[in-house]
Structures are given as C-alpha cells and as structure tokens.
Amino acid sequence: MPLGRSPRTSPVRSEFGLIRLLQAQAARPDRQVFKGIGDDTAILKTSPAEWTLITTDLLAEGVHFDPALSSFEDIGYRAAVANLSDIAAMGGTPRFLLVAIAIPPTCSAAQVQRLYRGMMQAATPHRVCLVGGDTSASKRGLFLSLTLTGTVQPRRALLRSGARVGDRLYVTGTLGDSHAGLDLLTAIHRPRNTELRPAHTRFLLARHHRPSARLAEGQWLVKHRLAGAAIDLSDGLTGDLRHLCEESTVGADIHAGALPLSPACRAYARARRLDAQQIALQGGEDYELLFTVPRSKQRQFERLATSTNFRFTCIGSITPERLGLRLRTGTGTTRTLPVTSYEHFLRPSQH
Amino acid sequence: MPLGRSPRTSPVRSEFGLIRLLQAQAARPDRQVFKGIGDDTAILKTSPAEWTLITTDLLAEGVHFDPALSSFEDIGYRAAVANLSDIAAMGGTPRFLLVAIAIPPTCSAAQVQRLYRGMMQAATPHRVCLVGGDTSASKRGLFLSLTLTGTVQPRRALLRSGARVGDRLYVTGTLGDSHAGLDLLTAIHRPRNTELRPAHTRFLLARHHRPSARLAEGQWLVKHRLAGAAIDLSDGLTGDLRHLCEESTVGADIHAGALPLSPACRAYARARRLDAQQIALQGGEDYELLFTVPRSKQRQFERLATSTNFRFTCIGSITPERLGLRLRTGTGTTRTLPVTSYEHFLRPSQH
Numbered sequence: 001m002p003l004g005r006s007p008r009t010s011p012v013r014s015e016f017g018l019i020r021l022l023q024a025q026a027a028r029p030d031r032q033v034f035k036g037i038g039d040d041t042a043i044l045k046t047s048p049a050e051w052t053l054i055t056t057d058l059l060a061e062g063v064h065f066d067p068a069l070s071s072f073e074d075i076g077y078r079a080a081v082a083n084l085s086d087i088a089a090m091g092g093t094p095r096f097l098l099v100a101i102a103i104p105p106t107c108s109a110a111q112v113q114r115l116y117r118g119m120m121q122a123a124t125p126h127r128v129c130l131v132g133g134d135t136s137a138s139k140r141g142l143f144l145s146l147t148l149t150g151t152v153q154p155r156r157a158l159l160r161s162g163a164r165v166g167d168r169l170y171v172t173g174t175l176g177d178s179h180a181g182l183d184l185l186t187a188i189h190r191p192r193n194t195e196l197r198p199a200h201t202r203f204l205l206a207r208h209h210r211p212s213a214r215l216a217e218g219q220w221l222v223k224h225r226l227a228g229a230a231i232d233l234s235d236g237l238t239g240d241l242r243h244l245c246e247e248s249t250v251g252a253d254i255h256a257g258a259l260p261l262s263p264a265c266r267a268y269a270r271a272r273r274l275d276a277q278q279i280a281l282q283g284g285e286d287y288e289l290l291f292t293v294p295r296s297k298q299r300q301f302e303r304l305a306t307s308t309n310f311r312f313t314c315i316g317s318i319t320p321e322r323l324g325l326r327l328r329t330g331t332g333t334t335r336t337l338p339v340t341s342y343e344h345f346l347r348p349s350q351h
Numbered sequence: 352m353p354l355g356r357s358p359r360t361s362p363v364r365s366e367f368g369l370i371r372l373l374q375a376q377a378a379r380p381d382r383q384v385f386k387g388i389g390d391d392t393a394i395l396k397t398s399p400a401e402w403t404l405i406t407t408d409l410l411a412e413g414v415h416f417d418p419a420l421s422s423f424e425d426i427g428y429r430a431a432v433a434n435l436s437d438i439a440a441m442g443g444t445p446r447f448l449l450v451a452i453a454i455p456p457t458c459s460a461a462q463v464q465r466l467y468r469g470m471m472q473a474a475t476p477h478r479v480c481l482v483g484g485d486t487s488a489s490k491r492g493l494f495l496s497l498t499l500t501g502t503v504q505p506r507r508a509l510l511r512s513g514a515r516v517g518d519r520l521y522v523t524g525t526l527g528d529s530h531a532g533l534d535l536l537t538a539i540h541r542p543r544n545t546e547l548r549p550a551h552t553r554f555l556l557a558r559h560h561r562p563s564a565r566l567a568e569g570q571w572l573v574k575h576r577l578a579g580a581a582i583d584l585s586d587g588l589t590g591d592l593r594h595l596c597e598e599s600t601v602g603a604d605i606h607a608g609a610l611p612l613s614p615a616c617r618a619y620a621r622a623r624r625l626d627a628q629q630i631a632l633q634g635g636e637d638y639e640l641l642f643t644v645p646r647s648k649q650r651q652f653e654r655l656a657t658s659t660n661f662r663f664t665c666i667g668s669i670t671p672e673r674l675g676l677r678l679r680t681g682t683g684t685t686r687t688l689p690v691t692s693y694e695h696f697l698r699p700s701q702h
Contacts, residue, residue: 030480032446042482044447047398056407056483056498058451062490095383096395100409100496129381131393132407139413141489145451145496147407 038247039160040089040232041150051157053150055086061104061141069185072111074209075144076118078285082234083148084126084213085287089232090157091222092150094215096131097123100145102138115144126215156222158291162229163248167292167318172214173311174262175237176276179283181208184268195271200264207262211287217310218289226301230291236284238337241325244290251323254281254316254337257330281327281337292318389598390511391440391583392501402508404501406437412455412492420536423462425560426495427469429636433585434499435477435564436638440583441508442573443501445566447482448474451496453489466495477566507573509642513580514599518643518669523565524662525613526588527627530634532559535619546622551615558613562638568661569640577652581642587635589688592676595641602674605632605667605688608681632678632688643669 034051035043041055057079059065065075080097087094099119103112120130128148181204184190191201214232221227231244237254245252259280269276293301305312319326325337385402386394392406408430410416416426431448438445450470454463471481479499532555535541542552565583572578582595588605596603610631620627644652656663670677676688 028475028480033480033482036480036482037484042447042449044482046403052397054447054449054483054498054500056449056451056496057485058453058487058494058496060453060487060489060494063453063488096393096405098393098405098407098498100407102409102411102414102494124379129379129384129387131384131387131395132405133388134408136409136411137414138411138492138494140491143409143411143453143489143494143496145407145409145494147405147449147498149405 035157035159040086041092043090043152043157045154048154050151051154053087053090053092053152053157054147055083056145056147057082057086059144059146061143067111067142070209071118072114073118073121076115076120077122077210079144079146080119080122081211081213081287083146084122084128084215085211085232085234087148087150088213088215088218089230089289090150090152090159091218091227091230092152092157093219094123094126094128094148094150096149097128098132098147099130100134100136100147102136102143104138104140104142107142119146122210122213126213153222156225158218158221158227158230160229160231160244160247162227163244163250163292163318164228164294165250165318165320166295167228168295168298168314169241169252169254169290169292169316169318170312170314171233171237171260171288171290172217173212173286173288174260174265175233175280175286175288176265176283177204177207177262178211178285178287179208179236179279180204180265180268181206182285183272191268191271196267200267203262203264204268208285211285213287214289217312220308220310221291224301224304226293226297226304228292228294230289233286233288233290234284236282236286237290238281238325239284240290241337242339244292245318245321245325248318249321251319251321251325252316253319253323253326253328253334255328258313258315260311260313260315386508386510391437392443394441394503394508396505399505401502402505404438404441404443404503404508405498406434407496407498408433408437410495410497412494418462418493421560422469423465424469424472427466427471428473428561430495430497431470431473432562432564432638434497435473435479435566436562436583436585438499438501439564439566439569440581440640441501441503441510442569442578442581443503443508444570445474445477445479445499445501447500448479449483449498450481451485451487453487453494455489455491455493458493470497473561473564477564504573507576509569509572509578509581511580511582511595511598513578514595514601514643514669515579515645516601516669516671517646518579519646519649519665520592520603520605520641520643520667520669521663521665522584522588522611522639522641523568524563524637524639525611525616526584526632526637526639527616527630527634528555528558528613529562529636529638530559530587530630531555531616531619532557533636534623542619542622547618551618554613554615555619559636562636564638565640568663571659571661572642575652575655577644577648577655579643579645581640584637584639584641585635587633587637588641589632589676590635591641592688593690595643596669596672596676599669600672602670602672602676603667604670604674604677604679604685606679609664609666611662611664611666
C-alpha cells in the first residue's frame with residue numbers, strides 16, 4: 001500500500017521520542033541559545049544585529065534515498081532542499097553549508113561528483129557557500145550529513161510554538177505531489193499513458209526529485225510580520241501539523257476540501273483509485289511551508305499576498321488543545337486525524 | 352600487522368583526493384569566508400569582534416568505531432573529542448554542538464542514551480552546548496555525525512598553512528598511546544601481565560577510549576601569538592605532518608629520538624617487540640596538537656611554557672619543500688617518511 005503504511009518496525013524507532021527527550025536533557029541553558037532542540041533549526045543570539053540559525057540532517061541510503069530510483073544529482077539536490085527548507089521554515093536566509101559523506105566501496109568518485117553537483121544546483125541560487133565537510137569510508141551504504149547555517153533578524157524567526165487559538169492555517173504550493181512521484185517510481189504496475197498523461201507523470205517525478213525550498217515565502221512572512229508559527233512539511237501534513245500543535249499546545253481543524261492539489265496529483269489519484277486528499281494529508285517530503293496567520297492579520301495577509309507570485313492556501317484553523325487534530329469534510333462530518341509517521345522511502349518488497 | 356597496514360582497498364578511497372578537489376571546486380568565494388575547505392575547521396568572518404569556526408565529522412560503525420571493542424559512552428566521548436580537537440587545532444573556543452545519528456535496528460535506546468552521555472562528558476567541561484540534531488533509522492550500522500562551532504579572535508586562528516622554513520616543530524603530550532590501546536583491544540594474543548603491567552594496559556586503553564582535546568594548549572598558543580601553524584593529530588604524525596607541509600608548501604625533518612613516548616607505550620612496544628618510534632610516527636587518533644614556532648620566538652615560547660602545566664616537545668624543524676618529509680635517527684642516518692594513511696579501525700580478521 002502506498003499510503004497508510006505499516007508502523008515503523010525497528011525496536012528503537014518507536015523510541016525516537018525517548019531519544020529526543022535525551023537530547024533535550026543533554027542540552028543545558030546558555031545565554032546565547034534562543035532556541036535549542038525542538039524546532040526546524042536552532043536559533044543562536046550570536047550578535048545584536050543578526051541571529052544565527054543552524055540545522056543538521058543525516059540521510060541514509062535505503063531509508064531516505066535509493067540510488068536505484070534517483071540519480072545522484074537528484075539525491076544531492078533533495079538533500080540540500082531538506083536543509084534549505086528548515087531555514088525557510090524559520091523565515092531565515094541560508095549562508096554556509098558543510099557536507100560530510102561516508103562512501104561505500106560500491107560508489108564511484110564520478111557518482112560522488114554528481115551528488116555534489118546536485119547539492120550545489122539547489123544551494124547556489126540561494127547564494128549558499130560550501131565551507132567544509134568530511135569524507136570517510138562506509139562498509140555498506142551511502143550516508144550523507146548536511147549542516148546548514150543561516151541568519152535571521154533578532155526575535156523575528158518563525159517558531160513552531162507561535163500558534164494561537166483562532167489563527168488561520170495556511171500552506172504554500174500544492175500537497176502530495178512528491179509522494180505521488182515516489183509512488184510512480186516504486187510502483188510495480190505504473191499507470192499507463194492512457195490513464196495518466198506523460199506531462200502529469202513528469203510533473204510528479206520532478207516534484208519528488210527536485211522539490212522547492214520556500215525561502216522567499218518564509219522571508220516574506222518575516223518581513224511583513226504576518227505569521228505566528230511555521231514548520232516545513234517533510235513528514236507529511238498530518239505529522240508536521242502535529243509537531244506544530246504540540247509545540248504551541250493547541251489543536252487544529254483541517255478542511256479536507258481546501259487542501260491544495262495539483263491537476264497531476266488529482267489525475268494520479270484517479271488513475272490509481274486513491275483518495276487525493278489522503279495523499280495530501282499523509283504524503284511526505286513536499287517541503288512546503290505550513291504556517292499560521294493571526295485572525296487580526298488575515299485581511300492584511302490576503303491583501304499583501306495578491307501582490308506576490310506565491311501560492312498560499314488557507315486549509316483550516318487553530319483550535320484549543322483539547323479538541324486535537326480534526327479533519328472536516330465537505331459533507332459536514334468531522335474525524336480525528338490519525339497519528340502517522342511518514343516513511344521517507346520504502347522499497348515495494350518491504351510494503 | 353598492527354602497523355604498516357595494507358593500503359585502503361575501496362575503489363573510491365584512493366580517490367578521496369579527487370573528492371576533496373570536487374568539494375573545493377564547489378566552494379565559491381564569499382566575503383565572509385576567511386578559510387573554507389582545507390583546514391581543521393572553516394573560519395567565518397561573522398562579526399568584527401569574533402570569528403566563527405565550524406567543523407563536521409561523520410563516523411561510521413566498523414570504520415571509526417566498533418561497539419564490540421568500546422562502550423557506547425566511550426564511542427560518544429571519542430566522537431566529541433575528535434571535533435573538539437579540530438577547534439583546539441585552530442586555537443579556538445568551542446561553543447555549540449549538533450548531533451545527527453542514524454540508528455540500526457540492532458541498537459537500543461539505552462545504548463543511544465549512553466552514547467549521548469559520553470559525548471556530553473567530553474563536551475560539557477568545555478561549556479559546549481548541545482543545540483540540535485537529527486535522529487533517523489539506518490538499515491545497517493550506526494552512523495554519527497557531529498557538527499561543532501567555535502569562536503576565535505579575528506585573524507588569530509592557527510592555520511595549517513602558516514609554517515615557514517626554519518620554524519621549530521612541536522607536539523603536545525605523548526604519541527602512539529591511542530594506537531597501542533587499540534592494538535591491545537584488537538590483538539588476538541594480548542601481552543600477559545608479566546609482559547605488560549596492568550597499570551600500563553589501563554593507561555593505554557584510557558588514552559584510546561578517552562583522549563584529550565588540547566583546547567587549553569591551542570588557546571594559550573593563540574593568546575601569546577607563539578605558533579605559526581597547527582594541526583591536530585588524528586591520522587597519525589606522519590599523515591598529519593604531510594597535510595601541514597602541503598598546506599604550507601614546506602618540508603620537515605623529524606628527530607626520531609625526540610618523539611615523546613609514555614612509559615606505557617615504551618613497555619607495550621617492548622612486550623610486543625615493536626619499534627615504539629614507529630608507533631609514535633604512524634599511530635592515529637592521539638588528538639595531540641602538532642604546531643610550529645618561528646625560530647625568533649622559540650626562546651620566548653620555551654620560557655613561557657615553563658610556567659604552564661602543558662607538555663610540549665620539540666620534535667624537529669621545517670625545511671624547504673624540495674627536501675620532503677624526513678626522519679633523522681640517533682645514528683645520524685636520514686630516511687624519507689613513507690606516505691601512509693591511517694586506518695582508524697580495522698578488525699584483526701581484516702589485517
């Protein structure tokens with residue numbers, strides 16, 4: 001099944017929450033740390049004029065990517081976008097990149113070169129500078145670790161914890177396209193051209209291989225002081241909304257009919273007889289931004305947004321914590337959103 | 352053979368140099384980058400009052416560590432020291448740590464907790480603050496990626512490229528202890544208590560499991576402006592001296608008889624019928640500092656050093672590049688130091 005996959009099976013995976021707790025315990029108060037573990041990036045009060053953002057990601061072959069499904073350029077591109085997106089979710093400007101790589105015996109220098117090319121294709125347009133890294137051997141499997149720094153105006157970063165009851169929930173772009181693209185790659189029986197137009201197939205594959213980091217959108221929200229909270233969508237809307245609500249101690253209502261879907265994703269869902277809204281709710285790695293706008297600023301936000309090229313969609317609102325995460329459908333019914341954890345990558349044989 | 356191991360066999364390993372070249376090509380000039388790829392850390396001109404250091408390391412199970420040989424606390428401790436040592440080699444002060452970890456199904460949350468405990472035992476005494484990280488699954492093998500930032504006074508960092516012909520070469524501490532400790536762990540036939548005193552065994556194992564990051568020494572060198580160049584010894588004296596000489600476009604003469612050896616390392620070499628000087632030259636992961644002192648400052652350096660508790664040993668001098676790296680022995684002979692690459696970890700079965 002492409003959606004609603006089985007829960008993570010590794011004995012330690014179910015304890016990721018515990019491990020995050022350990023990390024938080026290991027962190028000690030420090031006068032320069034505005035925000036440590038628990039948001040998209042750490043926020044460091046490094047100078048009065050400008051604060052520093054810093055984030056790190058470790059990507060494992062067979063878990064986050066598979067060279068059998070993606071080119072090395074695309075693997076590098078997506079790895080860079082995952083980090084750029086964390087800076088985008090804070091409303092920051094990315095600056096310096098460090099790349100550590102553990103290379104298995106099966107991997108050639110030419111492949112590593114293509115990986116770097118892809119990373120820099122994603123990073124260079126944002127004027128990110130590669131300043132360091134580490135190269136080592138891996139007995140088995142390629143591992144990539146990226147660290148990205150950025151800057152943000154003091155006290156202006158968009159936190160996960162800034163959502164308040166009554167705020168409106170917005171997303172950038174369209175949802176579910178990356179997941180549909182991954183499904184097209186991994187499906188044993190792909191839809192025929194008569195079922196899904198080649199242009200739609202190309203679009204969905206491109207959204208999976210080369211997603212966009214919404215840096216301009218995040219910076220625009222910070223500049224106009226319009227957002228209360230923000231997070232980037234890497235684990236899927238349901239999963240990341242839960243993170244935002246937990247950090248803000250609130251609940252949320254999502255309007256199923258409002259979820260922004262691309263024509264390609266709709267066509268894909270039809271061809272596969274799937275529910276496009278479910279793909280939008282649970283599909284991961286869209287790297288769109290999910291953010292809140294206080295009700296008092298909604299009119300100003302909508303007015304200013306019309307003068308941009310950004311695509312923003314209101315998909316719901318923030319509710320009291322006790323109401324939890326709910327989905328409202330067009331027929332007026334309301335159901336609780338399930339707790340899901342997105343598998344970034346699974347081979348068909350493992351479904 | 353514990354020393355003089357076979358060359359790295361992975362097809363890509365011999366191309367690490369090429370990959371480093373690719374990294375350097377991907378790096379673009381930036382007004383805030385004082386030093387990018389090619390030193391122990393990057394140096395960023397982030398504010399007029401204080402520059403930022405940043406370094407990242409990726410450690411792979413079976414390559415850099417083996418849970419069958421070291422406790423998870425010790426694995427964490429050594430991982431933190433490897434990064435602290437990079438900051439020490441610049442003469443900097445460490446500040447913020449990020450830890451990304453990919454956890455295999457075989458690894459328990461309790462083991463991960465011990466790993467964090469070890470890391471923080473190394474980092475906390477230096478007032479390093481854990482501010483971020485990433486936790487993911489690994490199909491096979493534990494992978495650890497650490498990123499550490501630090502600060503240094505503008506234009507005061509110790510570069511690999513600062514060595515000049517005539518400079519004196521110094522090291523901190525003693526050399527070869529960590530490698531002797533690793534050999535004791537991996538040897539099929541360990542020396543008996545009658546051959547090597549238990550206190551010596553304990554000392555060597557402790558130097559392997561819990562090496563010291565020479566932060567105070569590096570900061571002292573910066574404060575008194577005494578050093579020309581510096582590097583930390585992770586790949587072994589011969590390997591890291593080569594890095595320093597390449598970056599400074601110089602050669603070097605090492606005096607074999609001057610190499611600082613612990614009584615335990617000498618006793619170990621006797622028990623195993625090995626050459627202790629060879630262990631000191633080639634053994635890796637000592638995390639001591641190798642640095643140069645201009646001849647004009649040598650007297651001042653020696654005088655000031657007597658008022659510290661630091662152990663510094665003059666082991667040779669910098670020569671013109673055309674003379675290469677040479678070893679001078681007590682009998683007056685001179686031989687060229689071989690090009691070696693230290694294997695951080697190899698199981699006995701793979702020797």
